[in-house]
Amino acid sequence: MPTTKIFQDLSALSHAAAALFLEKAREAIASHGSCRVLLSGGDTPRLLYEILARPPYSTDVPWSKLEVFWSDERWAPADSLYSNQGMAAKLLLNHVPIPAGQIHAIAYSDNIHQTVDDYEALLHNLFPKDGSPTFDLAFLGLGSDGHTASLFPDAGLLPTDEHWVYPVFFDDPDLNRITLMPSLLNRSALTVFLVSGAGKAEIMQRFFKTPPALPLLPAQWIQPLNGKLYWLLDEAAASLLPKEKKD
Known part of the structure; x- marks a missing residue:
C-alpha cells in the first residue's frame, strides 16, 4: 500500500522531501556505494531544489x-x-559538488527519435535488464489531468510498452517531449509523488477512490514492482480526500 503524508503547505512538503532525499541518499550509498536519483520538472519541485541547494543539504x-x-x-x-x-541546473545542480559526468541529461538533438534512442541506449548501458531496481529515489509530479512525467491520458502510450523511453507528440512541435515509460519507472526502489495546490484536489480524490475509477490515468500506472510508493501532499491538494485517507 502507498504511504500518504499530508503537510500544511508547499514549504512544509518541500522541507520534508529534502529530508527524505538526504535520508535515502545516505541509505543507498551505505548499501551499494551510490545513489541514483530521478528528478521531475514542473512547478512543485522548484522549492525542493532550492532547499537542497542551500545548507545544510x-x-x-x-x-x-x-x-x-x-x-x-x-x-x-x-x-x-x-x-x-x-x-534543475539553475536551481540546484550548479550549486552542489556533483561531478558533471554523473548528471545524465536527456541530450537534445534536432531529431527527436535520435534523442529517444540515445537516452534509452544510455539507460540500458547503466542499468541491468533483470528487473532489479534502477533508481534508488524517483521524484514524480502529478498534473490536474492525471499525467505524470510526460505520460498524458490522450498521448496513445500504453503502460505495457517495454520501451524505456518514448517520444510524445503535440500539434505544436514546440511542445513535443521525451518521457520515461512505466516499464522503467516501476523499477524504482522508492517513488515519491509531490503534489501541491487546490488545483490538484479533484484528481487526488479520483486517485484515492475505491475501487479505482476506470480507465486508469497515467499516474496510476506507477506501481513499483519491488519498491515503495509515497504520496507527499499539501493540505490544499488533499482537501477532498476522505477523512480516513488523511489520518
Missing part, C-alpha cells in the same frame, strides 16, 4: 556519490526556458 548530501536522471524533458535545448534539466 548542500553540504550534508553526499553529492559526489549521486547520479542524476530525469523522468521527462521537452524536446528543446537545455538553455530553453521550458527545459526541466535547465531548471
Whole structure:
C-alpha cells in the first residue's frame, strides 16, 4: 500500500522531501556505494531544489556519490526556458559538488527519435535488464489531468510498452517531449509523488477512490514492482480526500 503524508503547505512538503532525499541518499550509498536519483520538472519541485541547494543539504548530501536522471524533458535545448534539466541546473545542480559526468541529461538533438534512442541506449548501458531496481529515489509530479512525467491520458502510450523511453507528440512541435515509460519507472526502489495546490484536489480524490475509477490515468500506472510508493501532499491538494485517507 502507498504511504500518504499530508503537510500544511508547499514549504512544509518541500522541507520534508529534502529530508527524505538526504535520508535515502545516505541509505543507498551505505548499501551499494551510490545513489541514483530521478528528478521531475514542473512547478512543485522548484522549492525542493532550492532547499537542497542551500545548507545544510548542500553540504550534508553526499553529492559526489549521486547520479542524476530525469523522468521527462521537452524536446528543446537545455538553455530553453521550458527545459526541466535547465531548471534543475539553475536551481540546484550548479550549486552542489556533483561531478558533471554523473548528471545524465536527456541530450537534445534536432531529431527527436535520435534523442529517444540515445537516452534509452544510455539507460540500458547503466542499468541491468533483470528487473532489479534502477533508481534508488524517483521524484514524480502529478498534473490536474492525471499525467505524470510526460505520460498524458490522450498521448496513445500504453503502460505495457517495454520501451524505456518514448517520444510524445503535440500539434505544436514546440511542445513535443521525451518521457520515461512505466516499464522503467516501476523499477524504482522508492517513488515519491509531490503534489501541491487546490488545483490538484479533484484528481487526488479520483486517485484515492475505491475501487479505482476506470480507465486508469497515467499516474496510476506507477506501481513499483519491488519498491515503495509515497504520496507527499499539501493540505490544499488533499482537501477532498476522505477523512480516513488523511489520518
